[in-house]
Amino acid sequence: MKLIYEKSVAGRRAVRSPRRTVPGRELIQKRLLRTQPAELPEVPEIEVVRHFTNLSRLNFSVDTQFYPLGSCTMKYNPKACEVVAQHPGFVGIHPLWPQLRGGGQLTQGALRLLYETERLLAELTGMAEFTLQPLAGAHGELTGAMLIAAYHRDRGNAKKHIMIPDSAHGTNPASAALAGFQVVVAPSTAQGTVDVKKLKGFINAETAGMMMTNPNTLGLFEPDVRRIADLIHAVDGLMYYDGANFNAIMGRCKPAEMGFDVCHLNPHKSFAAPHGGGGPGTGPVGVVERLRPFLPISRVVKTRDGTYSLDYDYPKSIGYVAPFYGNFSVLVRTYAYLLLLGREGLRAVSDHAVLNANYVLNKLKDIFPAVSDHCMHECVLSAKSLVAGGVRAMDIAKGLIDRGFHPPTVYFPLIVPEAMMIEPTETETRETLDAFIQAMRDLAQTARANPAALHAAPVTTTVGRLDEVAAARNMDLAFEGKFLHPNGVL
Amino acid sequence: MVATIMTQNMAFQANSPADDQAMLATLGLAGIDELFAAIPPDMQTSAFHLPAGLSEMEMTRRLAELADANARNLVNFCGGGFYDHFIPAAVDALAGRAEFYTAYTPYQPEVAQGTLQAIYEFQTAMTRLTEMEVANASLYDGGTALFEATMMAFRITRRRRVLIDEGVNPIYRTMLKCYSANLAFEFVEIPLRDGLADRAAFQAQLNRDVAVVIVQNPNFFGCLDDLSDLIAEAHRSGALGIVSVYPLALGIVKTPGAMGADIVTGEGQSLGLPLSFGGAYLGFMTTRKLYVHKMPGRLVGATQDAQGRRGFVLTLQAREQHIRREKATSNICTAESLCALRALIYLSLMGKTGLVEVAELCAANASYGWQKLTAIPGVKPVFHANFFNEFALSVPANAADVISALIDKGIAAGFPAGRYYRGMESVMLVAFTEKRTKEEIDYLAAALEAALC
Numbered sequence: 001m002k003l004i005y006e007k008s009v010a011g012r013r014a015v016r017s018p019r020r021t022v023p024g025r026e027l028i029q030k031r032l033l034r035t036q037p038a039e040l041p042e043v044p045e046i047e048v049v050r051h052f053t054n055l056s057r058l059n060f061s062v063d064t065q066f067y068p069l070g071s072c073t074m075k076y077n078p079k080a081c082e083v084v085a086q087h088p089g090f091v092g093i094h095p096l097w098p099q100l101r102g103g104g105q106l107t108q109g110a111l112r113l114l115y116e117t118e119r120l121l122a123e124l125t126g127m128a129e130f131t132l133q134p135l136a137g138a139h140g141e142l143t144g145a146m147l148i149a150a151y152h153r154d155r156g157n158a159k160k161h162i163m164i165p166d167s168a169h170g171t172n173p174a175s176a177a178l179a180g181f182q183v184v185v186a187p188s189t190a191q192g193t194v195d196v197k198k199l200k201g202f203i204n205a206e207t208a209g210m211m212m213t214n215p216n217t218l219g220l221f222e223p224d225v226r227r228i229a230d231l232i233h234a235v236d237g238l239m240y241y242d243g244a245n246f247n248a249i250m251g252r253c254k255p256a257e258m259g260f261d262v263c264h265l266n267p268h269k270s271f272a273a274p275h276g277g278g279g280p281g282t283g284p285v286g287v288v289e290r291l292r293p294f295l296p297i298s299r300v301v302k303t304r305d306g307t308y309s310l311d312y313d314y315p316k317s318i319g320y321v322a323p324f325y326g327n328f329s330v331l332v333r334t335y336a337y338l339l340l341l342g343r344e345g346l347r348a349v350s351d352h353a354v355l356n357a358n359y360v361l362n363k364l365k366d367i368f369p370a371v372s373d374h375c376m377h378e379c380v381l382s383a384k385s386l387v388a389g390g391v392r393a394m395d396i397a398k399g400l401i402d403r404g405f406h407p408p409t410v411y412f413p414l415i416v417p418e419a420m421m422i423e424p425t426e427t428e429t430r431e432t433l434d435a436f437i438q439a440m441r442d443l444a445q446t447a448r449a450n451p452a453a454l455h456a457a458p459v460t461t462t463v464g465r466l467d468e469v470a471a472a473r474n475m476d477l478a479f480e481g482k483f484l485h486p487n488g489v490l
Numbered sequence: 491m492v493a494t495i496m497t498q499n500m501a502f503q504a505n506s507p508a509d510d511q512a513m514l515a516t517l518g519l520a521g522i523d524e525l526f527a528a529i530p531p532d533m534q535t536s537a538f539h540l541p542a543g544l545s546e547m548e549m550t551r552r553l554a555e556l557a558d559a560n561a562r563n564l565v566n567f568c569g570g571g572f573y574d575h576f577i578p579a580a581v582d583a584l585a586g587r588a589e590f591y592t593a594y595t596p597y598q599p600e601v602a603q604g605t606l607q608a609i610y611e612f613q614t615a616m617t618r619l620t621e622m623e624v625a626n627a628s629l630y631d632g633g634t635a636l637f638e639a640t641m642m643a644f645r646i647t648r649r650r651r652v653l654i655d656e657g658v659n660p661i662y663r664t665m666l667k668c669y670s671a672n673l674a675f676e677f678v679e680i681p682l683r684d685g686l687a688d689r690a691a692f693q694a695q696l697n698r699d700v701a702v703v704i705v706q707n708p709n710f711f712g713c714l715d716d717l718s719d720l721i722a723e724a725h726r727s728g729a730l731g732i733v734s735v736y737p738l739a740l741g742i743v744k745t746p747g748a749m750g751a752d753i754v755t756g757e758g759q760s761l762g763l764p765l766s767f768g769g770a771y772l773g774f775m776t777t778r779k780l781y782v783h784k785m786p787g788r789l790v791g792a793t794q795d796a797q798g799r800r801g802f803v804l805t806l807q808a809r810e811q812h813i814r815r816e817k818a819t820s821n822i823c824t825a826e827s828l829c830a831l832r833a834l835i836y837l838s839l840m841g842k843t844g845l846v847e848v849a850e851l852c853a854a855n856a857s858y859g860w861q862k863l864t865a866i867p868g869v870k871p872v873f874h875a876n877f878f879n880e881f882a883l884s885v886p887a888n889a890a891d892v893i894s895a896l897i898d899k900g901i902a903a904g905f906p907a908g909r910y911y912r913g914m915e916s917v918m919l920v921a922f923t924e925k926r927t928k929e930e931i932d933y934l935a936a937a938l939e940a941a942l943c
């Protein structure tokens with residue numbers, strides 16, 4: 001498709017500017033102004049509408065396709081949550097209003113929503129208190145790692161390392177490093193869970209804590225989590241829970257009861273807030289009692305007269321991790337989802353997420369070896385048996401596209417060769433799972449009979465496999481009007 | 491019988507109880523609990539003090555009650571870096587397409603060309619708006635973007651000292667301090683001089699240890715500056731210049747690119763995103779091609795398939811956490827893609843002329859407001875610099891009290907500078923967008939005058 005800039009024709013426009021109601025003009029000196037207007041598109045509204053409507057149709061999405069992207073929990077995003085989030089009483093409020101003297105009255109509904117969301121998340125995880133400030137999962141990790149650092153600083157502990165399993169998502173080590181820690185990689189056993197014996201050898205007085213996700217990124221519950229927590233706590237370390245996989249256990253287990261001291265959740269996964277093609281998300285962080293003083297400010301508090309206000313009086317707080325109170329528009333969706341599901345509904349989520357994942361695993365493990373015979377909310381299969389014939393996990397992924405399925409995650413976990421991480425979620429029907437299973441089985445057959453067909457996939461999309469090496473070499477990151485398209489095919 | 495009861499509990503679970511039974515039978519299991527056998531029983535609990543689920547109607551009613559408990563129809567002159575601009579209907583209509591908002595980060599390019607091309611177009615728009623060479627796909631917000639830019643400057647210069655102007659949004663400076671707690675770097679805050687960056691004070695602090703000079707234009711007090719000389723001075727001592735900007739103002743304001751900036755960051759909220767109580771917002775960053783490998787965040791590049799068809803992919807991923815882990819340029823993964831899409835749609839609708847016009851309208855409203863408000867006895871401008879759409883006034887009273895009194899008149903009259911600046915208890919910041927009318931500005935002036943006597 002042409003770029004919006006390639007559709008631009010001088011003199012065309014979409015909006016009509018509002019009439020000037022004030023006399024006089026702006027009084028800015030010329031040296032402070034730009035010399036040329038920015039080269040933005042000149043297009044009528046209908047062209048803008050067609051452009052973006054047609055662009056949207058080039059995407060696979062949850063509303064159009066099965067999207068079993070492991071670790072990402074691409075479940076259905078209820079329309080009711082979208083609609084309530086657009087309420088003018090939510091979208092129109094300025095974040096500085098409650099900071100004005102007497103301004104709390106202007107945003108009582110919003111503050112109450114935040115307060116109640118925090119309480120619900122605390123109950124679901126067993127944590128004492130939550131902050132909703134972090135703006136995505138990785139931002140929650142960073143916040144959590146900073147809370148761990150603040151705790152140790154306050155206690156005068158000289159800590160250096162954070163333990164992170166080799167199966168962990170890349171954000172875990174990256175976040176720990178940004179909070180000033182060195183990362184020690186905790187190896188997994190052949191069964192895919194943390195090797196406690198080896199871990200023990202790494203833990204010492206300088207261990208600040210350990211980051212884990214449970215179930216881990218292989219879709220396996222870490223059975224030794226409490227023993228690990230004891231080992232870490234014995235050196236006054238803290239346990240961090242990456243909640244990306246919370247969909248497996250919500251309504252059934254509380255991270256605090258597994259021995260975790262800090263956790264983040266991913267409402268844009270577990271609580272059905274849409275992912276937006278790469279955000280916005282949120283990453284609420286919960287802590288046990290002894291970490292409460294370090295939480296970011298502001299805090300939303302309920303006062304004795306039943307009203308809600310902001311409190312900044314936490315001298316040990318790490319400060320502001322975000323400008324305001326988190327990604328509010330995403331938190332509205334989160335709260336709405338939690339209300340819709342309620343106690344039984346949230347437990348039913350994990351029940352069915354795990355059932356669906358095991359169903360897929362059970363029907364595919366004979367042809368794609370799995371790490372384990374059972375899984376939690378996602379399963380990791382390997383395409384390594386096809387490698388000898390020249391087919392890799394990525395080829396299976398591309399083959400799935402031609403059959404109308406979004407591929408599973410294939411870029412991690414790093415410890416499984418040719419990994420395909422499949423997370424069906426609870427919102428998919430048995431027929432959809434069966435169709436996906438059939439497609440996977442067919443592709444395994446094609447891989448053996450006609451690998452070239454898979455190398456050519458996908459053929460049903462508007463572009464085939466793209467030259468990523470050329471992309472990195474040419475670094476064409478912005479349109480300068482110089483792009484050559486040899487065939488003229490756009 | 492049982493089936494009906496279970497269905498009640500099964501909001502958004504796709505299968506029926508009969509499906510569950512059939513699937514469990516396939517697995518050779520008698521009940522769902524067996525699926526959780528790997529979890530030690532003492533880690534499983536049923537003690538959740540959570541409310542029972544609601545129907546869609548009940549939930550919608552509850553949320554409407556909460557929304558209605560927030561102020562509506564307040565005439566807003568409160569800015570502080572976050573502005574009440576008009577959003578054309580097509581922004582919501584297009585960004586509200588589920589093919590965009592229910593997709594993930596575009597890891598599989600063939601089925602994400604919509605998102606990828608939009609990001610490429612967004613990157614293009616941001617480079618043109620700031621007159622820089624490259625832009626990333628988005629960061630969380632303007633404050634975290636400034637932190638990321640600071641870290642980037644450390645990687646480029648291998649120095650660890652920061653000179654930051656006190657005209658940079660105090661919320662962002664507070665955030666930077668929060669993030670710096672565990673990282674060995676040093677902050678020096680340089681006080682303003684008559685509302686603008688104090689050249690002599692910067693010069694006195696600039697030396698071979700300084701990694702970066704951070705400024706904002708227009709600054710927190712709304713003042714406009716040409717920072718070219720300061721950035722050139724920074725370059726002379728081997729430091730970089732970061733400019734944090736208000737992107738809508740760039741419709742008319744001199745660009746950071748033209749001032750020689752090395753990294754530009756900002757809050758994209760003004761480009762088609764509602765105020766929404768502080769989020770979701772849009773952090774952005776642009777820089778020079780020279781520094782692209784040091785940049786955080788996703789980048790989309792144009793390339794071709796085997797048939798020579800143009801397509802778009804995530805590129806230069808070796809910078810990112812999923813490959814480099816603890817050595818990555820940032821930990822960011824999920825960012826603000828849908829907000830970037832909104833900004834792109836907004837900029838496409840406004841177009842080359844429309845963006846200039848809306849920026850001019852904001853500035854014209856502010857000029858008129860300045861005349862009206864400074865005509866009130868005892869009300870004086872704090873600084874003499876030119877401003878874009880916001881300025882600082884000193885009032886003969888406590889500004890927080892004055893603003894508070896005006897809330898009862900249905901006006902959010904501004905933001906009290908004393909909240910973040912010591913000694914500025916009588917100063918209020920007043921902001922104007924294209925949404926404010928002459929009538930509203932006259933009403934503000936009358937109400938302020940009445941409140942002061």
Ligand SMILES: Cc1ncc(COP(=O)(O)O)c(C=O)c1O
Nearest residue numbers: 071136137138169171244823824
């Ligand atoms: C296991 C795990 N941890 C952390 C993250 C990071 O979350 P976010 O993308 O919201 O920053 C992800 C996201 O894919 C994940 O799968």
